[in-house]
Amino acid sequence: MSSWTLQQSTNEHLAGWNRPQVIKPEGDGEVLEVSMGPHHPSTHGVFRMDVKLDGEKVIGLKPVFGYLHRNHEQLGEKLSYLAIMPYTDRLDYFCSLSNNWGYAMAVEKLAGLEVPERADHLRVILAELTRFQNHASWIGFLAQEMGASGTPLMYAFREREKILDLFEELTGSRMMCNYMRFGGCRVDPTAEWLSETRKVVQGLHKFVDEFENLLTGNEILMSRTQGVGVLSHDLAVNASVSGPMARASGVNYDIRKVDHYGIYDRFNFRVPLGEHGDIYDRYMVRVLEIRESLSILEQALKSVPGGPILDPKAKSRGIRPKAGEAYGRIEAPKGELGFYLISDGAGSPYRYRIRPPSFINLTVLEDMCLGHNVADAILILGSVDIVLGEVDR
């Protein structure tokens, strides 16, 4: 089963600074090849790593994908534009609303649609709530991989349920929200929903404090994560790493700030950056991002205007954009989520492509793991924050 026999999988013949260095085994030179996954308790879903070990030390690692390749792109090319929307929910199933936004934005670019104020506010609110629950659960999973079985995850899911209740009340579904439409949103929230959301957001502050109290200064967390899985700034940029992972390596690139999409310009928030690029920085960047999200949420909830939630020109059903192409991208919780659409004037896209952030962030997995112990490799994989639905699509 091992893929090492395939000739090209070595990288010794490749000169060039952007390749992982090659580590030669020490001592008796015996190399152990382990296939981790696709069923492995610590891989996030069905993901496999072919690991080469010298004792405990990782000297080579190849990720193997495709165990959840569900053919999103091929199905998308057979479906109408609107029918793709529920499929985007199932890409990164933690963050269905961000995915909705990314796709809606690409179609809006393709068809030239405007989004009304109110819908823009709702989108920001929902996207930030999504970011919150994604990062909180991610921290829980990371702690679980360090051996804290259950407790932090339990806390995170407790809060997540509150947010999911909000989603369910608004969209009718806990996880697969299918909420955004081209040029707006699907249902108008009631005033009660907004005030309920305000209440929940209030409570979340306390949760973050509590969470940080438990974790941030924790001895075990610090010693397991500091200096482990370091990713340099230059490699992060060259390997197209995006999102919190790039920012932990000091890459100052947040699409909310760069592209000025939606109405993020109006809100006051900071972009946390890491200095070392290790797992601890990735953890800290996410914790700080959660706090910034809460601040965005408070500002957005204060100023939700009235009005329509759908562009009157927009037509969701049977939309046929003129021939052309568009690439729309947003800052999803995991990184840059892009949708690339080519239209030939028909009712379904000629080409429907998803740029999955967690898939591309895995490019540097080998570089980060080389020289570390196997146990750390698991942690490093965890720190990337992958969801297989999006990695394999």
Place this chain on the structure above:
Amino acid sequence: MAIDQELKIEMGKQGVVVTTLQELYNWGRKSSVWPMQFGLACCAIEMIATTMARYDLARFGAEVFRPSPRQADLMIISGTVTKKMAPQVVRLYNQMGEPRYVIAMGACAISGGPFKQGYNVLKGIDRYIPVDVHIPGCPPRPEALLQAFITLQNKIQAQPLTGPNRPRHLDAEAQGEFPVPVQGEHDLEPTSNPGVWTVPVVIR
């Protein structure tokens, strides 16, 4: 076998517990079903949510998720089974010890669900391994998983220990290994296991 229910209650009032071996045995089995820690796709997140504080699967004696198939009794197929993954799922199932049960959770595990028309998606795991409980939904709510779990418990409770319907671990003849499909040049080979799955007849 059968006890007079009235007599049983009467004796219970006197402090004497009467039961049958079958009832006791099945009660023990159904109260400690250990699922395998095995998530496939979106539905797995709902499965995790079910084990968390709000839904608390532990109430049914199933909080111990085992990473190893050898120690697990229940396989919850929580999500889309792709053709690349299907051989591994069958292999994992083969590695589980009897008695073993399978819950197919979500539209994908039942039939391929929304991804049915994909070239790499298996149209239902019941083509290769026997499934005890199907849960529809995309994703099924945690309550639905709990319901499926209770259904499974009822099924276990009702199993006679002798006769043709006895559990497979008491049946030396029962099939233990299921053939693992091979990944061919265009598709899985064979596309289904005829011993497990026969093409249903659609009545229109």
Place this chain on the structure above:
Amino acid sequence: MKTIEEIQAAIEAAVPGGEVTIVMNPSPAAQHSLLVGAGKAVAVAKFLRDDAELALDFCSNVTGVDWLDREIAEKVKVTKTVTKTVDGVEQQVEETVEETVKRAVPGYLECVYHLYSVAKKHGPVVIRMRTANRSDMVELPSLTPIWRGAEFQEREVFDLYGIVFTGHPDLRRILMWDEFKDHPMRKDYVLPDDFEYEPTPHDDVLKRAEAHRADVAQEGAAQ
């Protein structure tokens, strides 16, 4: 940021013979792209990355597109000499008529790169490369040595479209299993036949399910 024409000019100045042409995008998104000849593509990419003003250091998205052989119906103005009777006298008159001409356009596979600049915070610049045809000349130079971020995505394009990237460090299938033979994202890919049971068949699926049933019946009759 520079306009697409300026970028084209800059490339042509820096990489002579780069064969860069502009592909206009008529949609409101107006993300026009540069079609780069495969021969000098690596040099062009290197220039785009290292040029101080462009600094396109972030290769965000790499994807394949399959364009089938097509027939384009074009309206062409043709000038013809026709014999006409004007005022009872036969004359030779030049006349311009519109004719629909069918032209076969050979298909090709295309690889599209979306580039951004992290340093300068601008983008996207879209570059594309085309193969000579869809069957045997499907090689394109890999841009992974320039942008590492293209590594897995080029592997994916190889897997799903069958574009062979020369100079790629590790070109293997990535999503499908190694024994798999087809390139399933191509437009003419035929789905595997697992249509034994279709509870609610419609359109395409209905046809395929019926074809499957007919096949099974034939096999049954043969035995």
